[in-house]
Amino acid sequence: MSPSDSPRRPPFVHRITVRWADCDPAEIAYTGRLPYFALEAIESWWVEAVGLDWFAMHAERNYGAPFVHIDLDFRAPVTPRFPLDCEVTPTRLGKSSIAFRVVGRQDGQLCFEGNFVSAFVTSKPFAGRTTPPEIRALIEPLLEAGKS
């Protein structure tokens, strides 16, 4: 089977319950919660893709991937009336960084879309580092699959 024949991997979607605690007097999720939701979705992607949450990365591998950039466009309010589905797609794996696209939808409607870039660091001492090889080995196939 040639690469072009390979089945396209289904998108990774992390579902969030939007709670009373997340909403403000306008009866929608507070703006500041939306980056939290997107970050939670990205952390869930890490667990799925490489089997490590951020704490395990930090505690067991002595590395991390703190964010150096985020941007978000809000297209429709996020409400407590529906679950929030956050689709996470890795878009680029660099020499020492990784980029993601996150799209949030409720009941089929686009709510927000954004881009997130993380740079790899060693935890202790805190310092920049190149992409860990075991991370690269797991993520590159996902990026290839995403292109097919």
Place this chain on the structure above:
Amino acid sequence: MSPSDSPRRPPFVHRITVRWADCDPAEIAYTGRLPYFALEAIESWWVEAVGLDWFAMHAERNYGAPFVHIDLDFRAPVTPRFPLDCEVTPTRLGKSSIAFRVVGRQDGQLCFEGNFVSAFVTSKPFAGRTTPPEIRALIEPLLEAGKS
């Protein structure tokens, strides 16, 4: 007095205490807290510039300015060792929106910088609207002063 002679308005700076509650196991402020900090600084700017916080806008004027875009570049970790000074500058007042630049610094060091755009809405019913005239009257002079 020519414009170049007019006194430049001092920047608006909102100081935040970075607390234990804000920090993660890497001993720095959690990424998700940084948009919160920037939003808090922008709300403080509103109180200073037009005398209304977001709740007063909503409850007393029946309008609001929810965010349609945010972007942030993180230049250095935000730590609990120093206060965080967030400088807020309005950069553009449109027919129905307003844009801000927010720069966060600790102990003189640049930590993050970003852009935030809000669109004006009526609260009940929730719908887009043009920039409230009383807001325009108060903010346009600030934008002019910022250019000098």
Place this chain on the structure above:
Amino acid sequence: MSPSDSPRRPPFVHRITVRWADCDPAEIAYTGRLPYFALEAIESWWVEAVGLDWFAMHAERNYGAPFVHIDLDFRAPVTPRFPLDCEVTPTRLGKSSIAFRVVGRQDGQLCFEGNFVSAFVTSKPFAGRTTPPEIRALIEPLLEAGKS
């Protein structure tokens, strides 16, 4: 079958993923997050027991159950290494209030236990009220089952 023969209802347990975002520099969940977790578990109990989350109560029924008392004893730190299972048990349904016991466990270990009391109110206008009859009809059998 007599009431005393009826099968005991299994406890309601709400599972929470303890995330990097929840943890502080001591590498455990921040104290302030623990009431959030317990409240989230109680709201999940409401969804299970009466089919309404707090937003639906507020928006569709015009009532709510704000808390008038909480207490928590912390027996062991909550860590990001294990999921947190919060067991919620209604302990008393009064004329205008309801009480819950919440017990948090990780990997079989008791982490915290506490009591929470809510008083029923109408949302608009905000005022005390008696326990809504439809709530009473759904919850009283649960309390009876809990005693068997």
Place this chain on the structure above:
Amino acid sequence: MSPSDSPRRPPFVHRITVRWADCDPAEIAYTGRLPYFALEAIESWWVEAVGLDWFAMHAERNYGAPFVHIDLDFRAPVTPRFPLDCEVTPTRLGKSSIAFRVVGRQDGQLCFEGNFVSAFVTSKPFAGRTTPPEIRALIEPLLEAGKS
């Protein structure tokens, strides 16, 4: 001067701005935020009383005072219409723990009151310990003054 003549120390009050971000669709501060506010007030008391915030305790002294108990009675909703003044009083300094009373007021009205108990620990390795002598030396006079 006899003890009864000694000037009574003024209460320690920490003022909090209740923001849009803190409020829920009922237009009052979300219940889960209230323990956060009380904890923030207690941390501010530590800074005032012994010159250390929780991060400095952890990073510079290798000890901490995690909470083993909290209880709160909510007497009136906390609103974004007024600042929240949290009065913190140490009530007991034990062999290895310290207890506080926290009272929250807005515009002169009692909003909540509660009790908080912390147990002293060494940070690394995490283990119980007795009250640090330098902490005892600073806090005992405050407790005495509180009794006068």
